[in-house]
Amino acid sequence: ELKVEQNPLFLSMQEGKNYTIYCNYSTTSDRLYWYRQDPGKSLESLFVLLSNGAVKQEGRLMASLDTKARLSTLHITAAVHDLSATYFCAVDKTYDMRFGAGTRLTVKP
Amino acid sequence: DTAVSQTPKYLVTQMGNDKSIKCEQNLGHDTMYWYKQDSKKFLKIMFSYNNKELIINETVPNRFSPKSPDKAHLNLHINSLELGDSAVYFCASSQEWPTEAFFGQGTRLTVV
Numbered sequence: 001e002l003k004v005e006q007n008p009l010f011l012s013m014q015e016g017k018n019y020t021i022y023c024n025y026s027t028t029s030d031r032l033y034w035y036r037q038d039p040g041k042s043l044e045s046l047f048v049l050l051s052n053g054a055v056k057q058e059g060r061l062m063a064s065l066d067t068k069a070r071l072s073t074l075h076i077t078a079a080v081h082d083l084s085a086t087y088f089c090a091v092d093k094t095y096d097m098r099f100g101a102g103t104r105l106t107v108k109p
Numbered sequence: 110d111t112a113v114s115q116t117p118k119y120l121v122t123q124m125g126n127d128k129s130i131k132c133e134q135n136l137g138h139d140t141m142y143w144y145k146q147d148s149k150k151f152l153k154i155m156f157s158y159n160n161k162e163l164i165i166n167e168t169v170p171n172r173f174s175p176k177s178p179d180k181a182h183l184n185l186h187i188n189s190l191e192l193g194d195s196a197v198y199f200c201a202s203s204q205e206w207p208t209e210a211f212f213g214q215g216t217r218l219t220v221v
Contacts, residue, residue: 033209033210035209037150041214042199042212042213042214042215043152043199043201043212044212045209045210045211048208048209086150088152090210092203092210095140095157095159095164095165096154096157096164096165097142097154097157097201097203097210098154099144099151099152099154101149101150101151102150102151102152104150
């Protein structure tokens with residue numbers, strides 16, 4: 001069974017600091033995704049990572065994928081309050097997309 | 110305009126009732142999903158369909174019955190609702206390669 005582990009589950013950061021969220025998965029997979037969810041809202045896609053060594057960046061967020069280690073990271077640079085949300089990684093194995101437990105990020109001034 | 114739309118957005122009902130949630134996508138995707146998000150925000154896959162065919166049925170009580178009349182629709186019917194069914198239910202759709210899944214706005218189900 002495809003399992004996805006994410007850590008930390010809770011992250012409180014000061015504005016301007018850097019931090020990394022980790023996502024491990026249990027079996028080989030075709031694709032890895034990062035999503036953002038604001039309170040009371042739906043999930044919004046941030047990144048799609050399709051191959052080993054893939055790196056994508058959008059603003060203060062950068063995601064990478066190491067398929068050999070079955071590990072993806074979401075790096076936050078110089079956090080700002082607007083980044084406060086829950087971040088999920090998800091792994092897709094042909095019609096079967098499983099999510100990590102989510103990282104609830106709070107950025108404090 | 111909405112890519113994946115669910116109705117209703119909120120649903121409050123009594124234990125023992127039967128209810129349905131509807132989902133439609135206008136993206137032309139072949140695969141659709143139902144997820145349950147509990148109070149701790151954990152997202153659990155319930156069902157996936159590809160071209161109207163059930164692919165994943167993830168140890169969901171048989172009170173839950175998905176129905177896909179066509180590729181654009183995946184509805185969820187729930188019989189004999191229980192308190193533990195209270196959650197947010199998300200519908201999603203995706204194409205086989207290489208895009209991400211797109212999610213509906215969610216249906217907050219409260220069983221009283």
